[in-house]
Amino acid sequence: MTITPEQADRWAQTATAGPWYVHTDPDGTLIHDDTGNMCIAVERAGSDYLEADLHLAAAAPELAQTIAGMTEEWGVERDRPGTAYIDGTVARWINWVGDEARARKACVISPRGGNPRLVRRLVGPVEMTE
Known part of the structure; x- marks a missing residue:
């Protein structure tokens, strides 16, 4: 499944606002928000879920907001003439x-490098690192 920023934004706008928390007891598991509002309930008996599944589900509001904030970046990937990696494959570079x-x-139209192909990626906001 591919989730687009537009889909994530629709989900984030219509779902219960985060953050969500996991609460497990002998009867089952409850994922709830700050006010105690139940977002997801899972019965413990007969379930094959992993503990990590619950925490991933509880991260849904933040994940949706992160994806919704991403934008597309387009580029052209080409062979780097005369350059190969150790395994013999041709080195490639991308001009974004x-x-x-x-x-x-x-x-x-660009004559720089061979075998061009169009590529796209989703990126988040630029963060200063140094």
Whole structure:
């Protein structure tokens, strides 16, 4: 399943607001919000879930907000002429551009490097590291 930023935003806008918490007792497991509102309930008897599954489910509001905040970045990936990796495969490099139209144009007309292919990735906000 691929989750787009638009889908994640719709889910984040219509679901119970986070953060969500996991509470386990002998009868089952409850995932609830700050006010105690039940978001998800799982019966312990006969369930094959893992503890990590519950914490992943409880992270759903934050995950949806993170994905909703991502944007597309487009680029052109090409062979790096005369360069190969140790395993013999051809080295490739990517020139990232702002939008799909510019990337498509660069993929067709640019003479730099061989075997161009259009690529896309989702990225979050830029963070200063140093």
